Amino acid sequence: MSSLEPAEQICRKLTESLTKGTFARLVLSAPVASGDTPQKILGRFIMLKGVPHLSLTLRQTTRDVTKNLPIAEGATWLREQLARQFHSALLCTTARDWQFISNAAGEARLIDHQPSAKKTPAREHDQRHAGILDDSARDWLQGLDVLDVAGKVRVSMADKHRQINHYLEILSHLAKECGWMGAPRAEAGKQKAEDGEQKSAFGPPPSAHRLPPLVLADMGCGKGYLTFGTWHLFRRVLKQPVQVIGVETRADLVATTNKLAQQIGADGLAFVAGTIDSAQLPRVDALIALHACNTATDDALRRGIELGAKLIVMAPCCHKELRPQLGKPAPFAPVLRHGVMEERMAEWVTDGLRALFLEWAGYRTKIMEFVAGEHTPKNLMIAAVRERDGFTDPAARQRIEELKTFFGVEKHALDPLLAAANVKTV
Ligand SMILES: C[S@@+](CC[C@H](N)C(=O)[O-])C[C@H]1O[C@@H](n2cnc3c(N)ncnc32)[C@H](O)[C@@H]1O
Structure with missing residues (x-):
């Protein structure tokens, strides 16, 4: 297993999957705080004016907010989320699924599974x-x-x-x-x-x-x-x-x-x-x-x-x-x-x-x-x-x-x- 911290590992996996075209989806859950902060974030790959982006749906109690990030900014954004906002992240790629879990004491681990997605979602759908x-x-x-x-x-x-x-x-x-x-x-x-x-x-x-x-x-x-x-x-x-x-x-x-x-x-x-x-x-x-x-x-x-x-x-x-x-x-x-x-x-x-x-x-x-x-x-x-x-x-x-x-x-x-x-x- 890698000597990198689990959060760093999943951030790298995210960048790798977005650039290699194996990314299927990202889900952040188990928020650190409740209230009108996002309770869940869903990430999809989309093309905006021909440029690849990570499209994020921030699911709040009463509404959804969408935010689109150029893929180069994806890992930095995810690192911040895992440090402050969420205890759990699931990254699904066509190669492996990666599950990051942390607790209030700051202990974290990364588990990998067989991929749940055999192919990437159709871009037409986006x-x-x-x-x-x-x-x-x-x-x-x-x-x-x-x-x-x-x-x-x-x-x-x-x-x-x-x-x-x-x-x-x-x-x-x-x-x-x-x-x-x-x-x-x-x-x-x-x-x-x-x-x-x-x-x-x-x-x-x-x-x-x-x-x-x-x-x-x-x-x-x-x-x-x-x-x-x-x-x-x-x-x-x-x-x-x-x-x-x-x-x-x-x-x-x-x-x-x-x-x-x-x-x-x-x-x-x-x-x-x-x-x-x-x-x-x-x-x-x-x-x-x-x-x-x-x-x-x-x-x-x-x-x-x-x-x-x-x-x-x-x-x-x-x-x-x-x-x-x-x-x-x-x-x-x-x-x-x-x-x-x-x-x-x-x-x-x-x-x-x-x-x-x-x-x-x-x-x-x-x-x-x-x-x-x-x-x-x-x-x-x-x-x-x-x-x-x-x-x-x-x-x-x-x-x-x-x-x-x-x-x-x-x-x-x-x-x-x-x-x-x-x-x-x-
Ligand atoms: C829960 S609302 C659903 C409305 C709409 N289909 C939706 O999903 O937004 C059910 C509606 O069906 C109407 N309704 C109930 N039984 C009906 C029936 N047997 N024939 C026609 N309309 C009926 C009610 O008046 C009510 O406006």
């Missing part, structure tokens, strides 16, 4: 990160009070801003998977690009309106943060013809969001009063339901299938249906007598079954973390892309039955889907 909620989103973000009159994120809305941004990043990746940023649409817009229109970093240039618009429905859209965001991503960033429909039971919210859509001239964005399970909707390309309570998420899932959605995106909210039914199979029983563990298991089974139902309906499904878990344990997103005919694979159906039987679940809101004949598509 541009996208900066781009989605750029100045062109100012009108609706101000209209929704996320930004103040000067265009700054309100302190009380920092989490919401972060959530919208993160959701749009995920949605842009999913749109790519669905082929909505791919060749045919790009082809259609090509002529205009050749005619001199500005090209978007995200996809095709302002595209020909002869394409049929994508139809996206946001169920239980509330104040419309994510509905405006969805419209913004497709219409203003991806330059796609799009029809976005927000569905919401509260007529007052529908009136407010429609007024804002009109004020900013959001063509193709409309809000309708109605319920998730019965609102009149056309066939849709994507159905989104974020934070719809309890089985309203299941209603949305079922409607997405019935309305022919290629993409279904859900972030489930409260999970009440299964908990009273949940059995305590061995060897889980002694653990499930703890209420919090039982609640989490009920959520796990509920969302797990939702994913299995989607697979039975012909979707490729993934479950991922939506917002960082520090604010709420309810932070999952289920995203499903339809890839084959649904309700034909007996093994997919059997997986649902087996999980239900194992946990003693007798009734699930999606059970009608078990008989494919119950699914009425438009």
Whole structure:
């Protein structure tokens, strides 16, 4: 092992990885002080005007601050952080991961592990990160009070801003998977690009309106943060013809969001009063339901299938249906007598079954973390892309039955889907 101090070693490893192109990410945690100082710092590699930088997100209790350092300054900056601000640092490179740990007495050590990242993150992503909620989103973000009159994120809305941004990043990746940023649409817009229109970093240039618009429905859209965001991503960033429909039971919210859509001239964005399970909707390309309570998420899932959605995106909210039914199979029983563990298991089974139902309906499904878990344990997103005919694979159906039987679940809101004949598509 090197005779250098652990802090010095990790600083050198940082410089080496940044210059050799093996750097994947840096995370500083275990802050020396609490309060409104950064509780965590996340470091990424980005190119700014062609110059490599270490981009740092300083995560404070109420907001994030971003700071970009030329890579030559990275080691000096890290040395200061480890001397005064943080007890722990994780440097991930494609060669090794390096974990620095220190204690209040100043004792420190450096441990190395197998690399957790096999390749460095795509640089394209860095541009996208900066781009989605750029100045062109100012009108609706101000209209929704996320930004103040000067265009700054309100302190009380920092989490919401972060959530919208993160959701749009995920949605842009999913749109790519669905082929909505791919060749045919790009082809259609090509002529205009050749005619001199500005090209978007995200996809095709302002595209020909002869394409049929994508139809996206946001169920239980509330104040419309994510509905405006969805419209913004497709219409203003991806330059796609799009029809976005927000569905919401509260007529007052529908009136407010429609007024804002009109004020900013959001063509193709409309809000309708109605319920998730019965609102009149056309066939849709994507159905989104974020934070719809309890089985309203299941209603949305079922409607997405019935309305022919290629993409279904859900972030489930409260999970009440299964908990009273949940059995305590061995060897889980002694653990499930703890209420919090039982609640989490009920959520796990509920969302797990939702994913299995989607697979039975012909979707490729993934479950991922939506917002960082520090604010709420309810932070999952289920995203499903339809890839084959649904309700034909007996093994997919059997997986649902087996999980239900194992946990003693007798009734699930999606059970009608078990008989494919119950699914009425438009
Ligand atoms: C927790 S908010 C989420 C709003 C938005 N999707 C978001 O994530 O920011 C849930 C919204 O769904 C609406 N809602 C609840 N049940 C509904 C239903 N069955 N049909 C339509 N809207 C519903 C509520 O009025 C509320 O505005």
